[in-house]
Amino acid sequence: MLKYLINRLFWMVPLLVGISLISFLIMHLAPGDITATEASFNPKTSEESRQKLRELYNLDKPVIVQYGLWLKRMSTLNFGHSFASHQSPVFWQETDKEGNVTKGMIQEALPITLLINVLSLILIIGLALPLGVISALTQNKLPDRSITIFVFIGFAIPSFWLALMLMYWTGVSHNWLPISGLHTLGAEKLSAFAQLLDTLKHLTLPILISGLTGLAGISLFVRNGMLDVLHQDYITTARAKGLPENTVVYKHALRNALLPLITIFGLSIPGLIGGSVIAESIFAIPGMGKLFYDAVLMRDFPVIMGILTIGSALTLIGNLLADLAYAWADPRVRKGVSQ
Amino acid sequence: MVNQPKSMMKKLNRLIGISITILLISCGQQKNDPTANLNQPYPSQSGGALVDAMSGEPSGLIAMMAGESSASAIASNIFNSLLKYDKNLELTGELAQSWDVSSDQKTITFHLKPNLKWADGHALTSDDVLFTWKTVTDDKTRSPYGADYKLVKKAEAPNPSTFKVTYEAPYAPALDSWSGLHILPKHLLQGQDINNTSFSRNPVGSHYYQLDQWKKGESITLKRNPNGTQGQAKIDRLISRIIPDRAAQFLELMADNIDSMSLNSIQYARIFPARPDLTAKIAQYKELGNSYTYLGFNLKRKPFDDVRVRQAINYAIDKQEIIDGVLLGLGLPVASPYKPGTRWSNPKLQPYPYDPQKAIALLKEAGFEDHDHDGILDKDGKPLSFEILTNQNKEREMSAVLVQRRLKEIGIDVKIRVVEWATFISRFIKTGDFNVVLLGWGLGLEPDQFNIWHSSQQAPGQFNFIGYHNTHVDQLLEAGRLELNPDKRMKIYHEFAEVLLADSPVVYLFAGYGLPAINKRVNGIDDPAPPAGIGHNSYEWYIPAPLRRNEMSAE
Numbered sequence: 086m087l088k089y090l091i092n093r094l095f096w097m098v099p100l101l102v103g104i105s106l107i108s109f110l111i112m113h114l115a116p117g118d119i120t121a122t123e124a125s126f127n128p129k130t131s132e133e134s135r136q137k138l139r140e141l142y143n144l145d146k147p148v149i150v151q152y153g154l155w156l157k158r159m160s161t162l163n164f165g166h167s168f169a170s171h172q173s174p175v176f177w178q179e180t181d182k183e184g185n186v187t188k189g190m191i192q193e194a195l196p197i198t199l200l201i202n203v204l205s206l207i208l209i210i211g212l213a214l215p216l217g218v219i220s221a222l223t224q225n226k227l228p229d230r231s232i233t234i235f236v237f238i239g240f241a242i243p244s245f246w247l248a249l250m251l252m253y254w255t256g257v258s259h260n261w262l263p264i265s266g267l268h269t270l271g272a273e274k275l276s277a278f279a280q281l282l283d284t285l286k287h288l289t290l291p292i293l294i295s296g297l298t299g300l301a302g303i304s305l306f307v308r309n310g311m312l313d314v315l316h317q318d319y320i321t322t323a324r325a326k327g328l329p330e331n332t333v334v335y336k337h338a339l340r341n342a343l344l345p346l347i348t349i350f351g352l353s354i355p356g357l358i359g360g361s362v363i364a365e366s367i368f369a370i371p372g373m374g375k376l377f378y379d380a381v382l383m384r385d386f387p388v389i390m391g392i393l394t395i396g397s398a399l400t401l402i403g404n405l406l407a408d409l410a411y412a413w414a415d416p417r418v419r420k421g422v423s424q
Numbered sequence: 425m426v427n428q429p430k431s432m433m434k435k436l437n438r439l440i441g442i443s444i445t446i447l448l449i450s451c452g453q454q455k456n457d458p459t460a461n462l463n464q465p466y467p468s469q470s471g472g473a474l475v476d477a478m479s480g481e482p483s484g485l486i487a488m489m490a491g492e493s494s495a496s497a498i499a500s501n502i503f504n505s506l507l508k509y510d511k512n513l514e515l516t517g518e519l520a521q522s523w524d525v526s527s528d529q530k531t532i533t534f535h536l537k538p539n540l541k542w543a544d545g546h547a548l549t550s551d552d553v554l555f556t557w558k559t560v561t562d563d564k565t566r567s568p569y570g571a572d573y574k575l576v577k578k579a580e581a582p583n584p585s586t587f588k589v590t591y592e593a594p595y596a597p598a599l600d601s602w603s604g605l606h607i608l609p610k611h612l613l614q615g616q617d618i619n620n621t622s623f624s625r626n627p628v629g630s631h632y633y634q635l636d637q638w639k640k641g642e643s644i645t646l647k648r649n650p651n652g653t654q655g656q657a658k659i660d661r662l663i664s665r666i667i668p669d670r671a672a673q674f675l676e677l678m679a680d681n682i683d684s685m686s687l688n689s690i691q692y693a694r695i696f697p698a699r700p701d702l703t704a705k706i707a708q709y710k711e712l713g714n715s716y717t718y719l720g721f722n723l724k725r726k727p728f729d730d731v732r733v734r735q736a737i738n739y740a741i742d743k744q745e746i747i748d749g750v751l752l753g754l755g756l757p758v759a760s761p762y763k764p765g766t767r768w769s770n771p772k773l774q775p776y777p778y779d780p781q782k783a784i785a786l787l788k789e790a791g792f793e794d795h796d797h798d799g800i801l802d803k804d805g806k807p808l809s810f811e812i813l814t815n816q817n818k819e820r821e822m823s824a825v826l827v828q829r830r831l832k833e834i835g836i837d838v839k840i841r842v843v844e845w846a847t848f849i850s851r852f853i854k855t856g857d858f859n860v861v862l863l864g865w866g867l868g869l870e871p872d873q874f875n876i877w878h879s880s881q882q883a884p885g886q887f888n889f890i891g892y893h894n895t896h897v898d899q900l901l902e903a904g905r906l907e908l909n910p911d912k913r914m915k916i917y918h919e920f921a922e923v924l925l926a927d928s929p930v931v932y933l934f935a936g937y938g939l940p941a942i943n944k945r946v947n948g949i950d951d952p953a954p955p956a957g958i959g960h961n962s963y964e965w966y967i968p969a970p971l972r973r974n975e976m977s978a979e
Contacts, residue, residue: 117846128875130568132885138566170483172620185622193640249671257679264679265672267642369667371641384846
C-alpha cells in the first residue's frame with residue numbers, strides 16, 4: 086500500500102510539470118499581454134514605456150524561455166508577483182523591510198471561496214441524499230418525477246437571473262437579507278457573534294444559488310446508484326431473509342450506492358477552490374473566480390499560472406485521495422491494489 | 425416509508441411554490457420610506473458619510489502606477505496636483521497659486537500656495553514636487569505615463585515654494601501634464617521601491633480626504649483630512665463599495681444601501697420614469713462624458729484612401745438614430761474631438777447630416793455603382809464590402825448594427841466582428857490588419873492630439889493606427905504644441921478640427937452622457953451639470969443631519 090502511495094506521489098511531479106507547460110503555452114497563445122489592456126490604450130502612454138514593461142517582465146523573450154524562468158522560480162515554491170495588481174504577491178503574504186505586510190492575492194481570495202463552496206457542498210449533500218433516495222424508492226411515480234423536475238429546474242435556471250430575482254425579493258422588496266458584499270458597513274463595531282450572523286446572512290443567497298445549481302448532478306447520481314443496487318441479487322436475498330425494509334434500504338443498499346460518490350467528491354476537491362465568476366460578480370464577493378477571470382482579461386500571467394498550478398495539484402491530490410478512499414471503502418479495490 | 429416521501433413532497437411543493445412566486449414578482453411593492461422631508465431645504469452643515477459603488481478595485485492608490493479608472497477616482501480625493509481643471513474645464517492652480525511662462529515659452533515656474541501640509545503634518549514643499557518628477561521619469565519606475573515628463577530638460581526647486589521646469593522646446597501640453605501628476609510625499613517614499621511600496625495601499629496625501637480603511641475586495645473608506653491643502657470638505661467620510669455587477673449596484677441603490685452610482689441609459693430613461701418611489705428619493709443627473717465613439721477607417725487600404733468614400737459613409741450614417749437607439753437619446757452628436765461647450769470645441773462645426781442621396785452621389789463620383797444589379801455597389805468588378813471590427817462593448821456592438829443597416833440601404837455590404845480587447849489590440853490594431861474599427865477616444869481636456877492624428881505616429885503600438893496623413897493637420901498639430909497662449913492655441917485647434925471634419929478620417933458617432941444617480945439626502949449638487957460634471961464641487965456637498973443614514977441601519 087505504501088509503495089503504491091509513493092509511486093503515485095512520484096508520478097504526480099512530471100504530470101504537474103506537463104500540465105503547467107501546456108497551460109503556459111495555451112495562455113501565451115492568446116494574443117496580447119499586460120501592455121495590451123484597455124487602460125494602456127491611452128494616448129498619454131507611449132510605446133517605449135510599454136516596451137520597457139515587456140522587458141521588465143521578460144515578455145519579450147521566447148515563450149519557452151519564459152516557461153523555464155517560471156519553472157525555475159516555481160521549483161522554490163515562489164509564485165511570483167502580479168503584473169497587474171501593483172506587484173502584489175500572487176500566493177502568500179510578504180513583509181517588507183519596514184515590517185509592512187502585503188497579503189497574497191490567492192491568500193485573500195481563497196478562504197472566502199472555500200467557505201462558500203464547502204457550505205454549499207454540505208447543502209448539496211444534505212439535500213441530494215434524501216432526494217436521490219426518495220427518487221429511487223418511488224421510481225417513475227409522482228415524487229420521483231417531481232424531484233427530477235425540481236432539480237432540473239434548479240440546474241437549468243440561469244443562476245444570475247435567479248440571483249437577481251432573489252436579491253430583489255429578499256433585499257429590496259423585503260429587508261430580509263443583505264443584497265451584496267460580505268459584511269455590512271461598520272460591522273466591525275459589532276460583537277463577534279453579531280458579526281458572524283452578519284456574514285452568514287450575506288452568504289445565504291450565494292450558497293443557496295450555488296447549491297440549487299449543483300443539486301441535479303448529485304441527486305441523480307444517488308438515485309441511479311440506488312436503483313442499480315436495489316436490483317442486485319443480494320438485496321433480493323436480504324428481503325427474502327425477512328429483514329425490515331429500512332435495514333435493507335439504508336444498511337445494505339444505500340451504503341453500496343454511495344461508493345461511486347467518493348470519486349465524485351475526490352473530483353470536486355479542485356472545484357472547491359474555483360469560484361463562479363458570475364455569482365461572485367453579482368454578489369460582490371472577492372473570491373477566486375473573479376480573481377482568475379480578471380487575471381485572464383488583464384493577461385496577468387503569474388496570477389493565472391498560480392491559480393492553475395494550485396488547481397491542477399489539487400486535482401491530482403483529489404484523484405489520489407479518491408482512489409485511497411475507494412480502496413478503504415471497498416475491499417475488492419483494496420485487494421486489487423495490494424496485488 | 426410511505427409517509428416520508430409525502431412529507432418530502434409537501435416541502436417540495438412549498439419550494440416550487442416559492443420559486444413560482446419569485447417568478448411572478450417582477451415588480452413587487454416597495455416598502456414605504458419616509459421620503460417626505462427629502463425635498464425641503466436644509467442649511468449646509470458638515471458631517472455624515474456618502475456611500476457609493478464602483479465596479480473595479482484599484483490595485484494601488486499611486487495613480488501613475490495603477491492606471492485603472494477606479495484607482496484615479498479614489499486617489500484624486502487623496503492627492504493634489506500642481507494644477508487642476510475648474511468647473512468650466514479651464515486650468516487653474518491647485519497646489520500652485522500661480523504659474524509663469526517665460527518669454528521664450530520654454531520655462532514654466534510654479535509658485536506653490538503658502539503653508540501646504542501633508543495629512544501627517546509634514547510641510548509640503550517644492551522638494552516633494554521635484555521628487556515626484558524624478559520618480560515618474562525614473563527608468564526603473566514601471567509607469568506608462570512618463571513620456572510627457574521626460575521632455576523636461578531641467579527641473580529645479582530653487583526655494584520651498586517654487587518649482588521650475590525647463591523644456592527643450594516650448595511644449596504647450598506641459599500645463600495639462602502637471603494637472604495629471606499627483607504629487608507624492610518625499611519624506612515617506614524616499615529610498616523605497618515605488619513599484620511595490622506598501623505606500624500604494626496606505627497612502628498619505630494632501631487633498632480633502634485620507635485613507636481610513638481598505639477592506640480588500642469589499643470597500644475603501646476615506647475620512648476627512650484635517651490638514652487638507654484645499655480647505656475642508658463638508659462630508660466626513662466617503663465610502664466606496666466594490667460591487668462589480670451594475671444590476672447589483674442598482675438593487676443596492678434601490679434598497680438605500682448606497683447613495684450614488686452611475687446609471688446606464690435603460691435605468692435612467694426607462695426604469696426611473698416608471699418608478700415614482702425611486703424618483704422620490706433619488707435624484708438623476710446628466711453630465712457629458714469624457715469620450716466619444718467613432719467609426720475609423722484604415723486609410724492605407726482601398727477604398728478608404730478616397731475622401732469621397734469616407735464622406736459618403738459619413739453622410740449615410742444617421743447619428744441621431746444611433747443616439748436614440750443605443751443611448752436612448754442620452755448622448756450628443758459631435759463634430760470635433762473636443763467636448764462641446766468648452767473652449768477647444770469649434771462652435772461653427774456641424775456633424776455631417778444624414779443624407780443618403782448625397783452619399784450615393786459621392787460614391788458614384790468615386791466610381792462605385794451597382795453594375796451587376798446584386799444590390800451591392802461595385803467598382804472594377806469588386807463589391808464595396810468590408811468588416812467593422814469592435815470589442816466586446818454593448819454600446820459599440822449595437823452602434824455597429826445600426827451602421828450596418830444604414831450602409832446596406834445605400835448598397836454597402838458590412839459585416840460585424842466583435843473580439844475580446846487584448847486580442848483586438850494585439851491581433852488587429854497593432855498589425856494594422858483591419859478595414860474599419862468602431863472604437864472610442866477621449867474628448868481631451870488638453871487639445872493636443874498629436875499622438876492620435878500626426879502622420880509620424882503610425883508605428884505599431886502608436887495611436888495613429890488608422891494611418892491618417894494630412895500635411896496641413898501635421899502643421900497645425902505641431903504649431904499647437906508650441907503655443908502656450910490659450911487664445912492663439914484655440915484658433916489653431918479650431919482650424920485643426922475643421923480640416924479633420926472635412927477630411928472625415930473617422931465618422932464621429934456620438935458622445936454619451938454620464939448618468940450619476942445620487943440619493944436626495946445629498947445636498948448642494950449643481951444641476952444642470954457644468955462642463956466639468958457634477959463632481960467639481962463635491963467637497964461642498966453636504967448631508968443634513970436628519971437625513972443621514974444610521975450607522976448599521978441594515979441590522
